[in-house]
Amino acid sequence: MVRERKFSDEDLFLATKELLLDYGYEGFTFGLLAERLGVSRSALYKYFGNKEELIMEFMMYELDQFMDKLRKINDYNRFEDQFDYLLELLMNHPQIHQLIEIGRHVPVNNQKLKEKNDKLDGLHLDMYQSLVGFVQQGKGEGKLKPHIPDTLIVGYILQSFLVPNFAQIPHSEWVQSIKEIIRNGMFTDDH
Amino acid sequence: MVRERKFSDEDLFLATKELLLDYGYEGFTFGLLAERLGVSRSALYKYFGNKEELIMEFMMYELDQFMDKLRKINDYNRFEDQFDYLLELLMNHPQIHQLIEIGRHVPVNNQKLKEKNDKLDGLHLDMYQSLVGFVQQGKGEGKLKPHIPDTLIVGYILQSFLVPNFAQIPHSEWVQSIKEIIRNGMFTDDH
Amino acid sequence: MVRERKFSDEDLFLATKELLLDYGYEGFTFGLLAERLGVSRSALYKYFGNKEELIMEFMMYELDQFMDKLRKINDYNRFEDQFDYLLELLMNHPQIHQLIEIGRHVPVNNQKLKEKNDKLDGLHLDMYQSLVGFVQQGKGEGKLKPHIPDTLIVGYILQSFLVPNFAQIPHSEWVQSIKEIIRNGMFTDDH
Amino acid sequence: MVRERKFSDEDLFLATKELLLDYGYEGFTFGLLAERLGVSRSALYKYFGNKEELIMEFMMYELDQFMDKLRKINDYNRFEDQFDYLLELLMNHPQIHQLIEIGRHVPVNNQKLKEKNDKLDGLHLDMYQSLVGFVQQGKGEGKLKPHIPDTLIVGYILQSFLVPNFAQIPHSEWVQSIKEIIRNGMFTDDH
DNA sequence: AATGAATGAGCGTTCATTCAT
DNA sequence: TATGAATGAACGCTCATTCAT
Numbered sequence: 001m002v003r004e005r006k007f008s009d010e011d012l013f014l015a016t017k018e019l020l021l022d023y024g025y026e027g028f029t030f031g032l033l034a035e036r037l038g039v040s041r042s043a044l045y046k047y048f049g050n051k052e053e054l055i056m057e058f059m060m061y062e063l064d065q066f067m068d069k070l071r072k073i074n075d076y077n078r079f080e081d082q083f084d085y086l087l088e089l090l091m092n093h094p095q096i097h098q099l100i101e102i103g104r105h106v107p108v109n110n111q112k113l114k115e116k117n118d119k120l121d122g123l124h125l126d127m128y129q130s131l132v133g134f135v136q137q138g139k140g141e142g143k144l145k146p147h148i149p150d151t152l153i154v155g156y157i158l159q160s161f162l163v164p165n166f167a168q169i170p171h172s173e174w175v176q177s178i179k180e181i182i183r184n185g186m187f188t189d190d191h
Numbered sequence: 192m193v194r195e196r197k198f199s200d201e202d203l204f205l206a207t208k209e210l211l212l213d214y215g216y217e218g219f220t221f222g223l224l225a226e227r228l229g230v231s232r233s234a235l236y237k238y239f240g241n242k243e244e245l246i247m248e249f250m251m252y253e254l255d256q257f258m259d260k261l262r263k264i265n266d267y268n269r270f271e272d273q274f275d276y277l278l279e280l281l282m283n284h285p286q287i288h289q290l291i292e293i294g295r296h297v298p299v300n301n302q303k304l305k306e307k308n309d310k311l312d313g314l315h316l317d318m319y320q321s322l323v324g325f326v327q328q329g330k331g332e333g334k335l336k337p338h339i340p341d342t343l344i345v346g347y348i349l350q351s352f353l354v355p356n357f358a359q360i361p362h363s364e365w366v367q368s369i370k371e372i373i374r375n376g377m378f379t380d381d382h
Numbered sequence: 383m384v385r386e387r388k389f390s391d392e393d394l395f396l397a398t399k400e401l402l403l404d405y406g407y408e409g410f411t412f413g414l415l416a417e418r419l420g421v422s423r424s425a426l427y428k429y430f431g432n433k434e435e436l437i438m439e440f441m442m443y444e445l446d447q448f449m450d451k452l453r454k455i456n457d458y459n460r461f462e463d464q465f466d467y468l469l470e471l472l473m474n475h476p477q478i479h480q481l482i483e484i485g486r487h488v489p490v491n492n493q494k495l496k497e498k499n500d501k502l503d504g505l506h507l508d509m510y511q512s513l514v515g516f517v518q519q520g521k522g523e524g525k526l527k528p529h530i531p532d533t534l535i536v537g538y539i540l541q542s543f544l545v546p547n548f549a550q551i552p553h554s555e556w557v558q559s560i561k562e563i564i565r566n567g568m569f570t571d572d573h
Numbered sequence: 574m575v576r577e578r579k580f581s582d583e584d585l586f587l588a589t590k591e592l593l594l595d596y597g598y599e600g601f602t603f604g605l606l607a608e609r610l611g612v613s614r615s616a617l618y619k620y621f622g623n624k625e626e627l628i629m630e631f632m633m634y635e636l637d638q639f640m641d642k643l644r645k646i647n648d649y650n651r652f653e654d655q656f657d658y659l660l661e662l663l664m665n666h667p668q669i670h671q672l673i674e675i676g677r678h679v680p681v682n683n684q685k686l687k688e689k690n691d692k693l694d695g696l697h698l699d700m701y702q703s704l705v706g707f708v709q710q711g712k713g714e715g716k717l718k719p720h721i722p723d724t725l726i727v728g729y730i731l732q733s734f735l736v737p738n739f740a741q742i743p744h745s746e747w748v749q750s751i752k753e754i755i756r757n758g759m760f761t762d763d764h
Numbered sequence: 765a766a767t768g769a770a771t772g773a774g775c776g777t778t779c780a781t782t783c784a785t
Numbered sequence: 786t787a788t789g790a791a792t793g794a795a796c797g798c799t800c801a802t803t804c805a806t
Binding site: 603 | 774775776783784785
């Protein structure tokens, strides 16, 4: 009964993700996105009322997916296992932190957007609490140093995956090293 | 005899720095800069052919200054002292990494720009090598774990200062904790 | 056997009228009209080639209806009765003049439209002549001042109903006053 | 020291006036205006922050000029003379009423605009009061019929000059007839 | 007959950049 | 050296219009 769409939501969200990471919020334009999808700029407005809305929807889509996986951290009882699971997860979603930062740049002008933003904040909070919960479990088990602020630990772990791997170190080695730094730092023990 | 310039390079670069950090690359405009300097937009074109060039020049200026200080790391013989000096330095230039990231967003369109970009890459390399030298000294002294890639160590240290301090942890405590994570990780020793 | 239309011409023209009066020619959009009719925008194109055409058709429909009533003016023999009938009629179609003005804004781009426009002008002429006929009858009966141009009299009567009633004078009083001005002017007789 | 302007404010306001009358508020575009002035659209933004502002400024300019002349109505003592002066004035500014109506369409979004709007409302009020004063003087002198609402008299006089002169009746005759209708209506006295 | 998908022209607006003085 | 005037490309967005089902 009707023409077939030239692009799926997945296509669009994937392109959005790449462009956002490459150009940031300001640098992201409908022109860029439309070009990448092979459609006209105006076509995008059929699905998203405006730029903010598009990015908000994308953020929710992305965070939703991430949260589904993050919540599975509670399938593990021991902190060590949770830690392994978390790092594995972050490895596969290395830019989640960066995306969230970009999301903070979205100006919230109207009611409709405000609702989306609140929903997004909710997801954000979920994630944060999930991670703080994990940190506290670690401290409770005596595994994490108690005097380091929770927020620093959380931020640090997220940030770790943003270190650019210029020298193209093989992935597994890179991750192993990150894990080790997080666990035991960079310094040897004989100090 | 000749009219005096209404603004110095220092003024200009300082304003540029603040604006870049506040608004990002896309948000940075000649209008903002001119306004802050109290001159007309077109006046800026006497000194910088275009926006990219201006930012490139600024980057070089900034990196140059930073490198002058970074090179002083060699005034110290012991790795531990170098480490302390480096962290102190980074603490006072927390945005150096961020600025470099912004610099990466500058599109390189023409030859002239390409030359500047290469020059900047050169400085970048200097900095990188200086830091890698420091890392190797640390490894040589048996202080740094030898199996962690040099580039990861360098990147990690730089990145550390970008973890956002949302919870407003006092600065000295925050820095101490960062140092400790870098040195000895987040985990306790009883493992 | 065939699918039934989801909206009648009457529905459509009524909606068009309201929207035109509310939003003017520029503010009138297919989107608004489609929404009010509960159909898709593209459905409208089955019946009207384009926006201008639609408005033209509407104008003709509207003028036709009005003319049917206006022609009844000839049911009356005496000018006075015709005058009363006319004012009554205009009172009940106060926007007819306004709609005609809006109609003038429609750009006539192509041949097909030009034909419609000519047809509309024809109707317009009918109306005009009908009114001029009325005026001449008035002059023939010695009721209307012979030296005032026919077209001014016609235009004036039509225009009278467009004076905005900002002060919310009650309708009957307003109309009575208009009638009086038309008949005997604003000035008292003692001059 | 600087390039010469390609158009004066007078040029611009004149073009604005014509376009507003031809196309209405919605139909008026920067593209149209720029084209008529022979400059680029963006050049206009040097002088007017946005469309609303431009139209507001124009309105004030236009009303200011009109008010300067309207105020001179008080140079005359007798109502009859005032009446003659007023009609003469309106003849030379036939669209003033129409322009004000268009002015009402301008959406007032921000503070700066609100101020301009208030100023405009002030001018508007001046004009209205000036005219109502004139009407009351006429009633006081027993020249105007006391039972016709002031606002209708004012509106009617303003509206009179909007009757389109399709038949191209010579100007002086047209005006004389309008005057007569206003004074003594369309009807002869023998009724 | 009717639909949702898509396009393209145009709008208001911003901004880097060039021009003429 | 510095300026205000002007341009043109691009942006976010709207809407009449066409397409394919």
